[in-house]
Amino acid sequence: MRQEIFDSTTRIKQLSQKPSDFLTELLVQQQQFACIEWLFHFQIFRQIPLNGSISYGELATRTQLPESDIRATARMAITANLLSETKQGKLAHNSLSADLFEDPGLWTWFSYLIKRSVPCMRAYTQASEKQLEVVESARTAYTIAMKTELSFFDHLKTNPELSAEFGKYMKSQSTVHAGATVDHLVEGFDWASLGEAKIVDVGGNSGTASMALAKHFEKLSFVVQDMPEPVHNGRLQAQSLSRKISERIQFVEHDFFTPQPDETKGADVYLFRMILHDWPDEDAVKILRHVAAAGKEGSRVVVMDMVLPIPGTASPTLEAALRQKDLMMRQVLNSREREVEDWHALFGKVDERLQIVAIRRPEGSQHSIIEISL
Numbered sequence: 114m115r116q117e118i119f120d121s122t123t124r125i126k127q128l129s130q131k132p133s134d135f136l137t138e139l140l141v142q143q144q145q146f147a148c149i150e151w152l153f154h155f156q157i158f159r160q161i162p163l164n165g166s167i168s169y170g171e172l173a174t175r176t177q178l179p180e181s182d183i184r185a186t187a188r189m190a191i192t193a194n195l196l197s198e199t200k201q202g203k204l205a206h207n208s209l210s211a212d213l214f215e216d217p218g219l220w221t222w223f224s225y226l227i228k229r230s231v232p233c234m235r236a237y238t239q240a241s242e243k244q245l246e247v248v249e250s251a252r253t254a255y256t257i258a259m260k261t262e263l264s265f266f267d268h269l270k271t272n273p274e275l276s277a278e279f280g281k282y283m284k285s286q287s288t289v290h291a292g293a294t295v296d297h298l299v300e301g302f303d304w305a306s307l308g309e310a311k312i313v314d315v316g317g318n319s320g321t322a323s324m325a326l327a328k329h330f331e332k333l334s335f336v337v338q339d340m341p342e343p344v345h346n347g348r349l350q351a352q353s354l355s356r357k358i359s360e361r362i363q364f365v366e367h368d369f370f371t372p373q374p375d376e377t378k379g380a381d382v383y384l385f386r387m388i389l390h391d392w393p394d395e396d397a398v399k400i401l402r403h404v405a406a407a408g409k410e411g412s413r414v415v416v417m418d419m420v421l422p423i424p425g426t427a428s429p430t431l432e433a434a435l436r437q438k439d440l441m442m443r444q445v446l447n448s449r450e451r452e453v454e455d456w457h458a459l460f461g462k463v464d465e466r467l468q469i470v471a472i473r474r475p476e477g478s479q480h481s482i483i484e485i486s487l
């Protein structure tokens with residue numbers, strides 16, 4: 114219902130929009146973001162009591178910023194439905210900003226958006242310019258925005274703080290992002306029908322998906338494979354689970370560009386949740402070949418990733434969210450989200466034994482579940 118309201122209002126607005134309305138709105142959105150970023154940077158959100166308000170004068174004293182700038186910036190953010198002003202002209206949270214500030218998952222997502230995602234968007238044009246020069250083809254908007262020579266995952270490998278930040282961000286997506294919560298994975302596939310089964314969660318980060326599945330399906334056991342830092346964090350997080358759950362989840366350091374170790378050969382399911390969209394076909398094929406070589410007859414590959422809709426066929430809000438992600442993959446990883454044909458072509462390149470058995474998008478999910486038999 115909410116989705117339908119968003120879609121209808123978007124359609125009505127677009128139908129009645131003139132070019133000058135469009136440009137005004139574009140400008141307003143950029144300014145709203147610039148102001149929200151400014152308030153975040155100067156930690157204004159922290160200064161506002163959750164129950165109550167604070168005067169602009171007091172904020173100026175605390176931050177040493179000009180009172181008039183704080184007022185102007187906050188009032189711009191208010192036009193985006195973030196924060197509010199009392200009748201006495203003091204600054205207060207509204208329910209949206211209070212929720213953002215109070216919920217650690219939402220705050221993590223908000224911080225990541227400001228500190229990482231948007232800077233990559235801004236570096237997109239420059240990155241494409243660089244990629245036109247063949248020597249610079251390894252450049253991405255990420256490498257430019259973050260001032261590094263390293264690709265995204267290599268950068269994380271060298272920096273435990275960044276890796277932990279990304280881990281927290283991924284976890285926030287699985288818990289508070291309605292379109293990406295792990296519930297869609299739990300409910301979107303008939304896990305119970307597997308009976309006693311071993312699931313290899315390839316690139317499972319700190320095990321958010323495996324933990325959720327282990328809670329719901331007690332006959333399933335899991336091996337979460339990832340790089341050292343997320344595996345270490347996963348082991349720590351698993352300590353807070355009940356033994357009944359934690360004893361069915363193993364964390365193993367494993368580079369998915371190398372063959373599966375003996376212990377995970379012949380598993381029932383190789384799960385790839387939000388993994389293959391990080392890699393261009395050439396790399397995704399290498400990753401999948403190791404799994405195809407490790408699987409037994411009857412093993413399945415379960416991929417949870419986006420399937421980009423044909424333009425104009427999905428709800429406009431959903432399509433915009435999916436295309437946003439497609440661009441983010443290009444900007445950060447030189448990768449992309451895939452359309453149905455791209456998925457078929459990808460598995461075809463790996464091994465003709467890999468056949469897509471089913472593709473379904475759980476209600477409310479941005480991701481689809483693609484089931485592949487070996």
Ligand SMILES: C[S@@+](CC[C@H](N)C(=O)[O-])C[C@H]1O[C@@H](n2cnc3c(N)ncnc32)[C@H](O)[C@@H]1O
Pocket residue numbers: 266283284287315316317318319321322338339340343367368369370385386387388391
């Ligand atoms: C987008 S995250 C998805 C995490 C997890 N599957 C989930 O659903 O939350 C991609 C994951 O791939 C992992 N990764 C990247 N390169 C890897 C490699 N070469 N071997 C193993 N894991 C890798 C990252 O550490 C990260 O956890």
